[in-house]
Amino acid sequence: MQAFDYVAPKSLSEAVSLLEQKGERARILSGGTDLIVQVRENRRDLDLIVDGKKIAELMELSFDSQSGLTLGACVPCVRFYEDARISQLYPGLNDAALLIGGTQIQNRASFGGNLCNSSPAADSIPALIAHSAVCLIAGSGGTHTVAVEDFCTGPGRNVLGPKELLVSFHIPPPPKHFGAHYLRFIPRNEMDIAVVGCGASLEMESDLRTVKKARVSLGAVAPTPLLVAEAAAELEGRELDGGAIEKAAAAARAAARPITDMRGTEEYRVHLAGVLTRRALEKSLERAKEE
Amino acid sequence: MNPTQTMDPAKTEVEQKYKVIGTRPIRHDGVDKVTGRAVYGADVQLPGMLHGKVLRSPHAHARVKSVNTEKAEALYGVKAVMTAADFPDAGSRTANLGELGEVPLKPMCDNVMASDKVVYHGHAVAAVAATSPHIAEEALKLIEVEYEVLPPVMDVLKAMEEDSPLLHDDLYTDELGEKSSKPSNVASHSRHVLGDINQGFAAADHILEREYRCATVHQGYIEPHAATAMWNPDGYLTMWVTTQGAFTVRTSVHQILEIPVSKLKVIPTEIGGGFGGKIPVYGEPVAAVLSRKARRPVKVVMDRTEVFQATGPTSGSYVKLKMGVTNEGRITAAETMLAYEAGGYPGSVVSLGGICMFAPYNVENLTIDMYDVVVNKPKTAAYRAPGAPNSEFAAECMIDEFCEILDMDPMEFRLKNGAKEGDIQCHGIPHPRIGCLETTEAARDCEHYQTPLEGPNRGRGVASGYWVNAGLTSSVTARLNGDGTVTLQEGSTDIGGTRTSIAMQLAEVLGIPVEDVVPSVADTDSVGYTEVTGGSRVTFATGWAAYNAGQSIRSQLIEQAAAIWKVDKDQVSLADGVIATTNGDSKSISIKELAADLSQKGIDIGSRETVTPQNHGGAYATHIVDVEVDPDTGKVTILRYTAVQDAGRAIHPSYVEGQMQGGVVQGIGWALNEEYYYNEDGHLMNSSFLDYRMPTSLDLPMIETIIVEVPNPGHPYGVRGVGEVPIVPPQAAVSNAIARAVGTRLGDLPMSPQRVVKALSAKS
Amino acid sequence: MAAKVHVTATINGEPVEFLCEPRQSLLEVLRDELKLTGSKEGCNNGNCGACSVILDGLLVDACIVLGAEIDGCTVETIEGLMGPEGLHPLQQTFLENAALQCGVCTPGFIMAGKALLEKKPQATEGDIRHWCAGNLCRCTGYDKIVRAIIDAEPQLEVKK
Known part of the structure; x- marks a missing residue:
């Protein structure tokens, strides 16, 4: 492995100034489950690793009934799903937290790290999109926000400038009659990268049949995770029956433009995009009704 | 005892009650292994030790035009750099690899480090020893290799085509014993014939003809290869190696490096799995040369990517099969062509695939054509019942298809056609006493098979399997201590609890608790020649050597007691750890008391035994699996699994069950998800445990086991090897279960979800 | 550097x-x-x-x-893991269940089992299979490992 320096700053400003000095030669370390492996396998070249886990803002996990959820970029999955209240309020995120890697990975890996790694197949990104999460980004010029669906720009690429870092995610409190779900298809039952992933959320009218608002997102079918607006358009304002779900699934298949690789063929991934969209919507509805 | 004699079952001890055999003691090396104290290959640490790393080819097929190591040598911390030029010229010398036979040395040397050509992605081309593994890695980046890239040959059938690019200009087909005149990727074509194939098909009411393919799969042991070498200035080389055979490593390194066997000691460390993959040498000669050049100990440990790219795997294969059966369900004929990938150099296990393919059945008219073919993949190694799963998968799938056509119970079909003692095998030798029918009967009668499977998209599959097992040479040295315990040094490395299954056989002879036998695995200077831990032979053959050692110690104790008591030794017996007179004068002494007495007198009681038993007896298994198929995603879930197997005699039933369960799970992985995925340039794309998908605990139910005991007349306790046959039936059992669940037959492995979906949509 | x-x-x-x-x-x-x-x-x-x-x-x-x-x-x-009183219950149940063959994955599995049982003392077979999915074993087929972890549960309860 190449040599690099390691620093664990205690404040956001310290981290920002380190990034300012090193630019693209520095990288924030969260759980390290991707970053350390990439550096070891010569897939990423670095001079400095900045451990984000001692910075309070990056480790914050809190919920406020007015402002909603604040999820620090370095909070490991285990803290999310072991928080009984938060995990129940954001079920799609909870699904993702419970799916990423095995136990050992979930004890380290974070939503923020997963997003910044910007893999098209990342499990947390479609879930974050389904939950309408917004990123808070800090740099020397202050902070700004970006919707998660606008964050990734290609495989391993995103909107973060060389001197910027992801601080946290912000998600509004869930509305009434809300349900969400993330699922993925993998050949085994754990420890695989998604062949296709799908996140969905539904806000239902009080009749619990009509869709007020819907979001459908897909992973591993394009260079970036996708928000499939066409699928939502097939649902909003309509009764959520088998026909509507099938139309949304067809929209998801149409939006998918995957590649063939060792994890699946193009044809199979398009097929799965439809299957998973259907299942994600059915489970979201079930959850909206339970709530 | 003459170790090659066949035991008459009536005269063996199998009918007697055993005190030790059949019990489940805690293994002797257990505490070391649950406390982290056991020393495995990579755990070896020596003063001044350097770390070696290997530079590997980024190309699947290329000529190596030049290797420049100057910059690497100049890096701070680098102590030695080597290439294939540092090996003695192999010329036309050959190497004897025991179980694997006599092989030319040049390909073996070239596989360890390429001289003129790389023939697979990940092929070693140079190596560095440095003060830290990180520095060694940095140095690799400084080595400049110039390649002339050649088109890769990745598929066995394409490799056999007339106009295929050639891996080796000097490889000529051994065509049924004759050398062909033109170079080819086909290293050999051999054949077995029985009866009259045309008459056999003429007698059939139903004939099927199908093709079956197996992807290249890896053994997947969790411990990567590791070797540490210390080459002293006086010419003595000591090596610490994780290996299935310390003596095989000694032979290989001796031959590659031309170092006398007398100057080479191999100390086997604990071994973290092998399954056949830790028989060939890879980093061992490299560590040795680096140590000689650096004048310091050097440890070479592979990472997981290197393990996948450059070690193992087993053959990918193509099988074409035609079989005929009568309306009554009798097999009348079978004709098959087996083409196995050998990897970059000749030597696949196709011949074992041929021998095993129809062994569970009595087939009188048979033609088996076998092709050994080189392709641009790593040189294949043995993998648990090497060759058998590929061919038996085909036979077992087709038999199930016949059962559906005939509407016949698969167990009934197997009992009707099942092989028994005296039936002629494909190579013309009759079967000895085997447990094929008994195993099938036990499977038919078990609770799992008798319980109907219900629910949509569910199906039950059955398949049988056979593995030849092996005998070969094994040695032990046993010595009685003054406290009546026995230290037992044995030559077989212990991958799965065999220290204990061997010690139990000695303990049984002496009638002492197995805890009073202290077994250890010895280095090549300290015990007689012993072949690899492989071929399911250790409990059988090394166990037999321990049995002989026990018999020898028993005789010596009886003689000593007889001398003390001044009676004839025929009037003294030993039972349950006590030596006593049988002439009615009621004299007795425990082994412990006698041992103390003899020890004080300076009389050494011990034995050194070497055996080469021949009648190892084949192993049979029949498996039952219930699956559920998700028709939307193609995912197959294993609901229930029962493995039934003839163990001959289960010395330590827990470890017999463990072998069965482990073999089944490797077979399930092979069936469903495991495969080498190459891109069009011949680059291996999934060389990690993330993307080479071995089963996890969450993918499986408990694996139920039923041990059948049809004692092997070729062993004093009736032992048959148990380790390998359990990997043979699962692939076909799962395929047959899928067929019965959703009505589509899959003949290509793995039956990955996308293949299942594709098959389902082709059907509808 | x-x-x-x-x-x-x-x-x-x-x-x-x-x-x-x-x-x-x-x-x-x-x-x-x-x-x-x-x-x-x-x-x-x-x-x-x-x-x-x-x-x-x-x-x-x-x-x-x-x-x-x-x-x-x-x-x-x-x-x-080993205390003054000897082996940890998981170490003992791994031995008694023959839950290791080559033994190289064993330290990882025992640590995983310990972490699980500290969190969930009455873990079921399903809990164990889910929790240990990140621990590969190539020898045992997991059967005896799962049983060993289950067997340690009452002993760990007593220890508390």
């Missing part, structure tokens, strides 16, 4: 100080610097669990933690 980092941590209950390069993983530090070779390297990228250790109460793969990260932390490894 980057400067070495000075790290103070508690490992198996003992205070430990060491210097490491920032690029050295916790696994390398344990094995090469502290000579605790019980944690094994099977894949070096977090996919096999052979290097599982407990870091501040959480089960992690030591191969994807940097040694420098554990400053001020508590680490438990297989070497620290």
Whole structure:
């Protein structure tokens, strides 16, 4: 492995100034489950690793009934799903937290790290999109926000400038009659990268049949995770029956433009995009009704 | 005892009650292994030790035009750099690899480090020893290799085509014993014939003809290869190696490096799995040369990517099969062509695939054509019942298809056609006493098979399997201590609890608790020649050597007691750890008391035994699996699994069950998800445990086991090897279960979800 | 070469100080610097669990933690499991159940089992299979490992 320096700053400003000095030669370390492996396998070249886990803002996990959820970029999955209240309020995120890697990975890996790694197949990104999460980004010029669906720009690429870092995610409190779900298809039952992933959320009218608002997102079918607006358009304002779900699934298949690789063929991934969209919507509805 | 004699079952001890055999003691090396104290290959640490790393080819097929190591040598911390030029010229010398036979040395040397050509992605081309593994890695980046890239040959059938690019200009087909005149990727074509194939098909009411393919799969042991070498200035080389055979490593390194066997000691460390993959040498000669050049100990440990790219795997294969059966369900004929990938150099296990393919059945008219073919993949190694799963998968799938056509119970079909003692095998030798029918009967009668499977998209599959097992040479040295315990040094490395299954056989002879036998695995200077831990032979053959050692110690104790008591030794017996007179004068002494007495007198009681038993007896298994198929995603879930197997005699039933369960799970992985995925340039794309998908605990139910005991007349306790046959039936059992669940037959492995979906949509 | 980092941590209950390069993983530090070779390297990228250790109460793969990260932390490894009264109940039940063949995955599985039973003393077969999915075993088919962890549950209850 190449040599690099390691620093664990205690404040956001310290981290920002380190990034300012090193630019693209520095990288924030969260759980390290991707970053350390990439550096070891010569897939990423670095001079400095900045451990984000001692910075309070990056480790914050809190919920406020007015402002909603604040999820620090370095909070490991285990803290999310072991928080009984938060995990129940954001079920799609909870699904993702419970799916990423095995136990050992979930004890380290974070939503923020997963997003910044910007893999098209990342499990947390479609879930974050389904939950309408917004990123808070800090740099020397202050902070700004970006919707998660606008964050990734290609495989391993995103909107973060060389001197910027992801601080946290912000998600509004869930509305009434809300349900969400993330699922993925993998050949085994754990420890695989998604062949296709799908996140969905539904806000239902009080009749619990009509869709007020819907979001459908897909992973591993394009260079970036996708928000499939066409699928939502097939649902909003309509009764959520088998026909509507099938139309949304067809929209998801149409939006998918995957590649063939060792994890699946193009044809199979398009097929799965439809299957998973259907299942994600059915489970979201079930959850909206339970709530 | 003459170790090659066949035991008459009536005269063996199998009918007697055993005190030790059949019990489940805690293994002797257990505490070391649950406390982290056991020393495995990579755990070896020596003063001044350097770390070696290997530079590997980024190309699947290329000529190596030049290797420049100057910059690497100049890096701070680098102590030695080597290439294939540092090996003695192999010329036309050959190497004897025991179980694997006599092989030319040049390909073996070239596989360890390429001289003129790389023939697979990940092929070693140079190596560095440095003060830290990180520095060694940095140095690799400084080595400049110039390649002339050649088109890769990745598929066995394409490799056999007339106009295929050639891996080796000097490889000529051994065509049924004759050398062909033109170079080819086909290293050999051999054949077995029985009866009259045309008459056999003429007698059939139903004939099927199908093709079956197996992807290249890896053994997947969790411990990567590791070797540490210390080459002293006086010419003595000591090596610490994780290996299935310390003596095989000694032979290989001796031959590659031309170092006398007398100057080479191999100390086997604990071994973290092998399954056949830790028989060939890879980093061992490299560590040795680096140590000689650096004048310091050097440890070479592979990472997981290197393990996948450059070690193992087993053959990918193509099988074409035609079989005929009568309306009554009798097999009348079978004709098959087996083409196995050998990897970059000749030597696949196709011949074992041929021998095993129809062994569970009595087939009188048979033609088996076998092709050994080189392709641009790593040189294949043995993998648990090497060759058998590929061919038996085909036979077992087709038999199930016949059962559906005939509407016949698969167990009934197997009992009707099942092989028994005296039936002629494909190579013309009759079967000895085997447990094929008994195993099938036990499977038919078990609770799992008798319980109907219900629910949509569910199906039950059955398949049988056979593995030849092996005998070969094994040695032990046993010595009685003054406290009546026995230290037992044995030559077989212990991958799965065999220290204990061997010690139990000695303990049984002496009638002492197995805890009073202290077994250890010895280095090549300290015990007689012993072949690899492989071929399911250790409990059988090394166990037999321990049995002989026990018999020898028993005789010596009886003689000593007889001398003390001044009676004839025929009037003294030993039972349950006590030596006593049988002439009615009621004299007795425990082994412990006698041992103390003899020890004080300076009389050494011990034995050194070497055996080469021949009648190892084949192993049979029949498996039952219930699956559920998700028709939307193609995912197959294993609901229930029962493995039934003839163990001959289960010395330590827990470890017999463990072998069965482990073999089944490797077979399930092979069936469903495991495969080498190459891109069009011949680059291996999934060389990690993330993307080479071995089963996890969450993918499986408990694996139920039923041990059948049809004692092997070729062993004093009736032992048959148990380790390998359990990997043979699962692939076909799962395929047959899928067929019965959703009505589509899959003949290509793995039956990955996308293949299942594709098959389902082709059907509808 | 980057400067070495000075790290103070508690490992198996003992205070430990060491210097490491920032690029050295916790696994390398344990094995090469502290000579605790019980944690094994099977894949070096977090996919096999052979290097599982407990870091501040959480089960992690030591191969994807940097040694420098554990400053001020508590680490438990297989070497620290045996108490003054002998083997830990999980070590004992692994032996009794023949839950190991080659044994190289065993330290990781035992650490995983310990972390699980501390969190969920009455873990079911399903819980164990789910929790241990990040620990690969190629020898046993997992059957006897799962049984060994279940068998340790009452013994750990008694110990409490």
